[in-house]
Amino acid sequence: MDHGKRVAILSPVAWRTPPRQYGAWETVAGNVAEGLVARGWDVTLFASADSITSARLHAVIERGYEEDRSVDPKVAEYLHIPEVFEHAAEFDIIHSHYDFMALAYSRLVKTPVLTTIHGFSSPQILPVYRKYRDSYFVSISNSDRLAGLNYVATVYNGIDLSLYPFNARGGEDLIFLGRIHPDKGVHLAIDVARRSGRKLVIAGLVQDKAYFEEQIKPHLDGRKISFIGPVDVAGKNELFARAYALLHLNTIPERFGLVLAEANAAGVPVIAMDLGSCREVIADGVTGFLARDAVEAAMRLDMVPRIDRAACRRRVRECFSMETMVEHYERAYATVLESEAKKVV
Amino acid sequence: MDHGKRVAILSPVAWRTPPRQYGAWETVAGNVAEGLVARGWDVTLFASADSITSARLHAVIERGYEEDRSVDPKVAEYLHIPEVFEHAAEFDIIHSHYDFMALAYSRLVKTPVLTTIHGFSSPQILPVYRKYRDSYFVSISNSDRLAGLNYVATVYNGIDLSLYPFNARGGEDLIFLGRIHPDKGVHLAIDVARRSGRKLVIAGLVQDKAYFEEQIKPHLDGRKISFIGPVDVAGKNELFARAYALLHLNTIPERFGLVLAEANAAGVPVIAMDLGSCREVIADGVTGFLARDAVEAAMRLDMVPRIDRAACRRRVRECFSMETMVEHYERAYATVLESEAKKVV
Numbered sequence: 001m002d003h004g005k006r007v008a009i010l011s012p013v014a015w016r017t018p019p020r021q022y023g024a025w026e027t028v029a030g031n032v033a034e035g036l037v038a039r040g041w042d043v044t045l046f047a048s049a050d051s052i053t054s055a056r057l058h059a060v061i062e063r064g065y066e067e068d069r070s071v072d073p074k075v076a077e078y079l080h081i082p083e084v085f086e087h088a089a090e091f092d093i094i095h096s097h098y099d100f101m102a103l104a105y106s107r108l109v110k111t112p113v114l115t116t117i118h119g120f121s122s123p124q125i126l127p128v129y130r131k132y133r134d135s136y137f138v139s140i141s142n143s144d145r146l147a148g149l150n151y152v153a154t155v156y157n158g159i160d161l162s163l164y165p166f167n168a169r170g171g172e173d174l175i176f177l178g179r180i181h182p183d184k185g186v187h188l189a190i191d192v193a194r195r196s197g198r199k200l201v202i203a204g205l206v207q208d209k210a211y212f213e214e215q216i217k218p219h220l221d222g223r224k225i226s227f228i229g230p231v232d233v234a235g236k237n238e239l240f241a242r243a244y245a246l247l248h249l250n251t252i253p254e255r256f257g258l259v260l261a262e263a264n265a266a267g268v269p270v271i272a273m274d275l276g277s278c279r280e281v282i283a284d285g286v287t288g289f290l291a292r293d294a295v296e297a298a299m300r301l302d303m304v305p306r307i308d309r310a311a312c313r314r315r316v317r318e319c320f321s322m323e324t325m326v327e328h329y330e331r332a333y334a335t336v337l338e339s340e341a342k343k344v345v
Numbered sequence: 346m347d348h349g350k351r352v353a354i355l356s357p358v359a360w361r362t363p364p365r366q367y368g369a370w371e372t373v374a375g376n377v378a379e380g381l382v383a384r385g386w387d388v389t390l391f392a393s394a395d396s397i398t399s400a401r402l403h404a405v406i407e408r409g410y411e412e413d414r415s416v417d418p419k420v421a422e423y424l425h426i427p428e429v430f431e432h433a434a435e436f437d438i439i440h441s442h443y444d445f446m447a448l449a450y451s452r453l454v455k456t457p458v459l460t461t462i463h464g465f466s467s468p469q470i471l472p473v474y475r476k477y478r479d480s481y482f483v484s485i486s487n488s489d490r491l492a493g494l495n496y497v498a499t500v501y502n503g504i505d506l507s508l509y510p511f512n513a514r515g516g517e518d519l520i521f522l523g524r525i526h527p528d529k530g531v532h533l534a535i536d537v538a539r540r541s542g543r544k545l546v547i548a549g550l551v552q553d554k555a556y557f558e559e560q561i562k563p564h565l566d567g568r569k570i571s572f573i574g575p576v577d578v579a580g581k582n583e584l585f586a587r588a589y590a591l592l593h594l595n596t597i598p599e600r601f602g603l604v605l606a607e608a609n610a611a612g613v614p615v616i617a618m619d620l621g622s623c624r625e626v627i628a629d630g631v632t633g634f635l636a637r638d639a640v641e642a643a644m645r646l647d648m649v650p651r652i653d654r655a656a657c658r659r660r661v662r663e664c665f666s667m668e669t670m671v672e673h674y675e676r677a678y679a680t681v682l683e684s685e686a687k688k689v690v
Contacts, residue, residue: 060476072469075445079473082449100420104427108453124417128424 006042007333008091009033009055010084010098013076015064017047025118028157029097035326046084058083077101085109093333100128106135112340114138114332119255120146136336141277144255153332157256158325163233164240164265166313171242173199177259178248179207180216185249185273187215188294190225192247195298203239205230240266245304248272249297257281261320267309271297281320287312351387352678353436354378354400355429355443358421360409362392370463373502374442380671391429403428422446430454438678445473451480457685459483459677464600465491481681486622489600498677502601503670508578509585509610511658516587519545522604524552525561530594530618532560533639535570537592540643548584550575585611590649593617594642602626606665612654616642626665632657
């Protein structure tokens with residue numbers, strides 16, 4: 001690898017980088033910046049002014065627009081994104097985490113732009129991706145791809161394994177961790193718990209209030225099925241320590257599924273719906289099981305003791321660690337730079 | 346003037362250019378394009394695909410997002426605006442009517458960008474204008490300016506005088522024409538009508554429903570004070586033919602005030618509030634009168650017969666015709682191109 005290269009990381013400015021709590025895109029942008037600095041790259045992070053980074057920080061927006069309502073999101077976007085392009089000549093590569101909006105500037109500069117697509121928020125944005133399909137893209141799972149785009153790699157999001165200590169034994173409870181939203185299948189986790197007779201602890205932010213009131217709350221008895229609200233890393237580890245398995249029965253294709261990797265890192269086997277990226281994050285029969293519905297998920301629970309908890313952590317270290325993510329981004333950059341070099345010739 | 350120059354006109358894509366009904370920015374963009382074509386310029390209009398123009402049309406958005414709800418405004422914006430910049434090398438000048446958003450691309454191309462600021466929609470957008478203050482700007486009135494921007498001219502919006510035939514005599518009624526909104530002072534027009542004993546006919550689109558219900562509707566008696574809803578050009582001319590004077594008692598600074606010029610074009614004197622651009626559009630004592638409040642406006646009504654109706658039309662022809670607007674834009678372009686030429690040296 002050429003470690004003398006200059007890279008610009010364009011983070012969103014919805015939240016601080018890294019975010020205080022939520023903000024998955026800013027988290028990844030911040031982690032990539034940190035990892036590249038550690039590996040000797042010359043890194044400039046374009047993010048909100050209150051961001052914390054080992055990279056050089058370039059900021060024109062004081063605070064994330066989700067954290068400071070006096071900041072107009074559209075104005076912030078139109079001040080923040082052009083900055084990296086106006087400084088394009090100072091970089092060998094621009095790595096954008098700013099959705100389709102940054103693409104609109106990409107043909108106006110000579111510096112190649114690599115965009116990590118953290119998810120397609122709506123079918124309406126696809127025409128922008130299609131217009132700029134010859135740019136360079138990274139998908140965060142093989143399943144979350146739009147046909148026709150010039151993908152140079154899939155780079156899985158990486159977690160900091162030191163945050164999730166390995167637990168060799170675990171416990172007897174089922175756990176659910178994630179947003180309380182029908183997409184995440186919390187109601188299916190409850191169904192599985194009922195079928196198995198095991199306790200279920202549900203943790204997460206209520207995103208869909210009606211769903212929570214109608215489909216979750218009536219089942220909460222504080223004994224078999226309980227809800228503890230959002231949890232931080234310490235809270236997650238407490239749950240992992242008592243977990244027999246994590247239930248992740250998503251009802252729409254998962255884009256990546258960070259919590260699956262976090263659970264595996266702590267040694268917790270995962271029962272996940274076979275939708276979207278779950279079969280990439282979970283090795284079926286090795287770090288958990290894939291299921292097609294709640295009935296199948298309940299059946300797989302009996303097979304959980306066959307899972308080697310140490311193998312779960314090992315696989316996360318290999319595939320979903322920050323170090324692996326950064327290495328894979330380095331390779332993606334190399335691919336982009338080689339491709340650009342050929343263009344010039 | 347150098348008429349061999351290539352100009353790109355960037356119209357918004359909220360509405361078709363020219364709009365079927367509403368859409369002041371698209372109207373001006375379309376008129377400028379038509380006028381420049383007539384004067385021998387090589388004009389490319391960037392607008393929605395259903396636009397009608399004598400210029401070359403460059404379109405990637407099928408229909409205006411205000412007319413076709415299947416079009417996402419943000420996606421349309423991010424597809425439409427970059428087009429003109431990606432083709433910048435084909436133009437000697439880019440004339441943007443697309444608010445602050447187009448400025449974000451302006452430093453990434455060599456072609457100079459002239460932005461007509463049709464109004465500052467909120468104080469929150471000012472930081473973008475301030476960042477790009479060294480670009481080139483046109484204000485639509487001397488009053489609607491932001492200090493510190495590199496203004497090259499004020500160019501008043503021009504109207505097509507053939508649409509508003511001159512009426513030498515007029516009538517006895519007061520008329521109000523405009524959006525039914527507190528900013529437009531419809532309630533003050535009613536107050537003035539009451540004080541004068543004259544009939545008042547109110548025409549326009551109800552934009553603020555609560556305002557209409559609470560402050561306008563209770564005064565409508567179908568005899569002295571009447572409301573006829575929105576009117577087209579023919580409807581405007583019917584009103585002008587019966588008008589003693591147009592009342593325009595805006596409560597916030599007017600940015601330009603097209604209807605004042607339209608009334609004057611038909612020979613109708615205007616009583617306008619002395620706020621914003623009104624004192625630029627109306628020559629006090631010549632084409633109407635300025636007032637500081639409703640009481641003063643009512644007093645000025647007695648002086649209306651002193652106004653020479655032919656002088657009203659004459660002044661519109663000189664100052665607010667499409668021909669004058671296009672000529673003034675040609676001069677503004679010349680100023681920009683001369684300034685650019687100096688930079689190169």
